Amino acid sequence: MAQEISAADLIINPDGSIYHLNLLPGDIAETIITVGDPDRVSEISRYFDSIELKKGKREFITHTGYLGKKRLTVVSTGIGTDNIDIVFNELDALVNIDFQSRKVKEKLSSLKLIRIGTSGAIQADIPMGTILASSFGIGMDALMNYYIHELSGDEHSLLDGIKTHFSHYKGINPYITAADKELLNTIGGQMQQGITLTAPGFYAPQGRQVRAKNAVPDLISQLQSFRHNQYRITNLEMETAGIYALARVLGHKALSVNAILASRVNFQFSPDPQKVVNKAIKMVLDQL
Known part of the structure; x- marks a missing residue:
């Protein structure tokens, strides 16, 4: 009972x-x-x-x-x-x-949960204006330390590769969850796909430096250089990994759609971000 x-x-x-x-x-x-x-x-x-x-x-x-x-x-x-x-x-x-x-x-x-958000690309071949569907979400935050979260075989393998790649950084305990396959194939089917890294902040946790000194000054290059079989990290934002992991825990389906507004490797930001966001909105609604 x-x-x-x-x-x-x-x-x-x-x-x-x-x-x-x-x-x-x-x-x-x-x-x-x-x-x-x-x-x-x-x-x-x-x-x-x-x-x-x-x-x-x-x-x-x-x-x-x-x-x-x-x-x-x-x-x-x-x-x-x-x-x-x-x-x-x-x-x-x-x-x-x-x-x-x-x-x-x-x-x-079981709910269908689709995020439409903004993001920055960390690979030079992903231009501003791209609409990218997250095939996996990697979390650098602490949220999933508080939930029981089971992984699939592919997720285990990819997470092992990520942990090895970042093993020289103290205090980083990443987690990973895949997108719902049905939503990825339908709503995300016509979009570029890649692995999204979710940071616990906007400035230093995403490799930015304004006045406060960055403890991981080479973060973007470290993320950019990660490779595991056919996988690479494509973009940075602040919600996707939590969305994927909690959706999995609670028995819901989730997909994250990213409007790429910045190129972190080319140090550029979109001159018309609203146009890119509107493109993402229309692409999702057309599939619904």
Whole structure:
């Protein structure tokens, strides 16, 4: 028999909504697009034929509506895997926990979760303006130290190669998860694909130096030089690995679509980033 989840572990607002997202069960569709920037929610929902719900709290903005006959939700996560931890656990709770009994439902639902985000390429042959689907997400953050996370054979092999490549750096304990194959082959089928590295910050953790001294000054070249069989790391951002790993843990399907705005090896940034983001949005919606 399912055990009741405590009020401290699952916080429900007085109106019956989940704590951070401020959403009720039924407010979300089975297919959910996540974006980091709250302003990007309306940039996607403007393509909907109808919008049935708009809610927001803090950086978490949600729109649910229809594109043709397909019900879709767009939710902003904010930046970083710490926010992914909040958003994905609460989205899962909305479909897989009975808020009245506080028990896990006997029949579980599996969501389709598609991130549309921005990223920087670390390989010279990936130009700005590329739309890239992440075949794997490598996490350099600490999120998955707190969850039981099982790997497949391919993931084990690739993670061993990554750990060996970075063995001379102290305190780095990477994790890895593959994209959902169905979503990668359908939504990502017409896109360039590559391995995305998720950093725990934007500046030094991604090899940038402004005023504070960087403890890993050769980070970009180290990432660029990694090879394991046919695999290489293609781009850097801040959410993909957490999305893939938590989706796997919770039984959902996930894909990360990256609008490449920067070339880190050529020291360039897109002169028209919105155009690149709009291209990514349209490519995803066309496949939905």
